[in-house]
Amino acid sequence: MSDLRLVGGTVVCLDAARRILLNGEVGCSAGRIDYVGPARPEAAGSIVDCRGKALLPGLVNAHTHAAMTLLRSYADDMPLQPWLETRIWPVEAHLRPEDVYWGTQLAALEMVRAGVTCFHDMYWHAPEASRAGLEAGLRVAPSGVLIGLLPTSDAMLSEAIDFVDACLAAPHPRRHVRFGPHAPYTVPDAYLEKVIAAAAERHVPVHIHLAETAKEIHDSIAAHGEPTVRHMHRVGLFEVTTCAAHCVHLEPDELELLAAKQVGVLASHTSNLKLGCGIIALPDLLAAGAVVGLGTDGTASNNNLDILEEARLAALLHKGVRRDATLVTAWEALELATWRGAQAIGLPDLGRLTVGYRADLIAVDLSAPHLCPGTNVVSDLVYAAQASDVTDMYVGGAPVMRDRQILTLDQPAVLAKAREAAQRLIRLAAS
Numbered sequence: 001m002s003d004l005r006l007v008g009g010t011v012v013c014l015d016a017a018r019r020i021l022l023n024g025e026v027g028c029s030a031g032r033i034d035y036v037g038p039a040r041p042e043a044a045g046s047i048v049d050c051r052g053k054a055l056l057p058g059l060v061n062a063h064t065h066a067a068m069t070l071l072r073s074y075a076d077d078m079p080l081q082p083w084l085e086t087r088i089w090p091v092e093a094h095l096r097p098e099d100v101y102w103g104t105q106l107a108a109l110e111m112v113r114a115g116v117t118c119f120h121d122m123y124w125h126a127p128e129a130s131r132a133g134l135e136a137g138l139r140v141a142p143s144g145v146l147i148g149l150l151p152t153s154d155a156m157l158s159e160a161i162d163f164v165d166a167c168l169a170a171p172h173p174r175r176h177v178r179f180g181p182h183a184p185y186t187v188p189d190a191y192l193e194k195v196i197a198a199a200a201e202r203h204v205p206v207h208i209h210l211a212e213t214a215k216e217i218h219d220s221i222a223a224h225g226e227p228t229v230r231h232m233h234r235v236g237l238f239e240v241t242t243c244a245a246h247c248v249h250l251e252p253d254e255l256e257l258l259a260a261k262q263v264g265v266l267a268s269h270t271s272n273l274k275l276g277c278g279i280i281a282l283p284d285l286l287a288a289g290a291v292v293g294l295g296t297d298g299t300a301s302n303n304n305l306d307i308l309e310e311a312r313l314a315a316l317l318h319k320g321v322r323r324d325a326t327l328v329t330a331w332e333a334l335e336l337a338t339w340r341g342a343q344a345i346g347l348p349d350l351g352r353l354t355v356g357y358r359a360d361l362i363a364v365d366l367s368a369p370h371l372c373p374g375t376n377v378v379s380d381l382v383y384a385a386q387a388s389d390v391t392d393m394y395v396g397g398a399p400v401m402r403d404r405q406i407l408t409l410d411q412p413a414v415l416a417k418a419r420e421a422a423q424r425l426i427r428l429a430a431s
Ligand SMILES: [Zn+2]
Pocket: 063, 064, 065, 209, 245, 297, 298
């Protein structure tokens, strides 16, 4: 019998058959799902009454920089390059490990409340981001950001390798370490080749930004005679598991290449809209069989960590832009936020309520007026639900939030520390 039993809810399995079970049950033991089916009458195990709620896999934030919560709403309404160069990087120059810790805990608070159980992160002081996420009870895929243009670049790579090796030597069931070369325009080919070699040797995926802006493509053609994705292929990036944020500007052959190489494409619609970068060809990527997930990007370019909102935007945006209401259905949007996103970050046993999958799941209260009359739970979740409807969260079978009470974090303390850290950083950047 299962250790933990979530009984009586509407179970949205997100499995291949797209099953929805009314009065269903999900059982978990040893961090994995061990039962999905009708509610069982036995009284054994720890039983959680989920009547009136939807049970679904935890949402996956496939691309973020969690600690950038400290820079939420700090620099808005600017294009990417001046935004990075004149606003973000000068603040980040003052980041201390403890800033990243509190920024990531703040992000964790927000993500737990929004039903995000797993975040694929790239940021400075990755060991602190990882620690903060694990202490919050979340599943973390951390990577230290690597820039190849600085005097300290070689030291950064050594540190990243040490962090990866330390993680591999002492595995944690909720930590999935990655390498994080920032982007082709900040990581020259020779440096990227070293990262690829380190990743290949350790069978560790690479998390990178690709083809985010038209300028990036223009510069790649000027420097290498080919656009970004084609160039990355020639450099050998796709010979290792690659998880690529953005992929907004793709030639048709590049789109096919990403699908053929099963590169994880981490669509970040809000960030791309806000920074004026463009709109990813999501319907074409899905039609080509690409592996796609949804990311918020950092809150400095979003400005929240709400994956349900990203799912809704993915479902709406392409319908409007292409004047085709059949594109990116509610089902597809919810899959992008769960199992497709998990696949896109290299975690194929996550994101479905299926026996043997990791026991990361959330409950959503269906009793609010905006979810009534409740005739189509998937449409309700994508088009009508709010992050605040999430009531419960379990990660690896362990409770993180019950009845909207977060069990792992001291919210007032985290908010106070995050405010203090943000104020210090902004003061230093201004001086
Ligand atoms: Zn990003």
